[in-house]
């Protein structure tokens with residue numbers, strides 16, 4: 365036994381502080397040491413302890429069956445919630461049959477297609493009851509009828525992508541892309557009657573028409589009164605896939621006329637302000653298979669930050685207003701993407717409006733880059749990249765306006781699938797015809813011939829050797845020159861037929877070259 369003491373000498377006045385230094389007071393008289401007992405029991409215990417400590421913490425074990433990480437459960441939490449909801453739904457009382465019938469009619473006035481699940485949620489009625497009443501008043505269709513724009517990408521290459529449009533709204537088309545819509549002005553292919561178009565213009569594929577509003581907007585009320593849609597009003601034969609666009613890609617689009625409520629559309633007689641409400645009622649009364657959302661296109665190259673912000677904000681507001689939940693708007697939605705020359709605003713616009721549900725396709729607002737404007741390929745590439753990068757890559761990408769065969773090749777490479785046929789019309793209206801180089805699209809060259817030129821007056825050769833179109837097989841260069849010289853309407857008709865045939869052939873060649881190029 366010993367007495368311990370704490371040494372606090374160095375602390376002086378702070379003697380209360382514990383130093384932790386302990387000393388033994390007194391002397392050691394007898395020293396004792398503790399040892400474990402020399403018994404076999406103790407040795408066994410020690411051995412067991414050593415063996416236990418030397419065991420590795422992880423060992424490899426051979427197993428016969430795969431280990432199930434998660435224990436399977438038959439009742440998942442989500443299912444529980446669903447069944448609870450179902451149970452609750454079953455508890456909803458059955459409304460009066462007439463009341464439900466009226467509610468159903470009202471619902472179908474807004475949209476033509478519903479999933480049963482959505483309908484049940486909307487009406488707050490038991491599913492079986494909704495089904496029962498539906499069967500009484502309508503042909504209950506369980507097949508998915510809402511096809512939208514059924515587009516699939518068939519191959520991707522470094523030069524662009526090959527795709528197929530199976531249906532455009534309710535119309536089966538089987539149209540391969542890259543390709544173009546057939547541009548209509550005042551509801552017909554410029555300079556052609558439907559008879560001439562059907563019999564003399566031989567296009568490769570089932571056309572998808574691009575109906576442009578400016579030439580029809582002054583008659584919008586009359587078309588609404590007519591009640592059978594714009595295509596019938598314009599005497600279009602048969603049932604076609606028609607896309608309605610608020611602009612005329614060949615018309616003018618001067619800046620400074622859009623405001624926060626409307627965009628300016630230019631007709632032969634001047635400006636018409638198109639607000640969302642008017643556009644919606646036009647879309648509904650025209651009854652086309654698809655239509656475009658409104659975009660503030662007033663974003664010239666010198667547009668300042670303020671103007672760009674305004675334009676993109678307006679595009680977003682127009683988009684939101686157009687697709688208000690309670691308002692009916694019939695047709696597939698092609699969302700227009702703007703943003704001018706600013707990479708940031710291109711991307712912002714794409715994010716703002718491009719990710720909305722029920723988007724059938726995109727159309728890029730690119731009127732500042734069309735034929736005749738000074739363009740820079742690098743700039744176009746960057747702007748398109750910014751536009752497409754936040755968007756799902758599986759949707760059809762359209763572009764509107766006249767683009768020459770060289771630019772078309774370039775745009776196809778950037779991911780554009782669908783153009784319009786304004787380039788051939790533009791050339792024809794200038795008295796020009798074009799012809800692709802023999803090695804197109806290996807080379808992007810093409811030739812534009814001006815038939816106004818006097819030198820063709822006594823040229824009795826065929827306009828383009830090897831072209832199988834109506835114009836080239838029936839007429840001579842000299843006659844085309846004569847028609848233009850005397851301002852005969854037939855000149856434009858013949859030039860439109862040739863140019864459209866050649867533009868159509870161009871897309872066929874592009875598709876063929878994509879087929880032959882290496883896939884990604």
Ligand SMILES: [Zn+2]
Pocket residue numbers: 828831832833834835836837861862863865
């Ligand atoms: Zn021809």
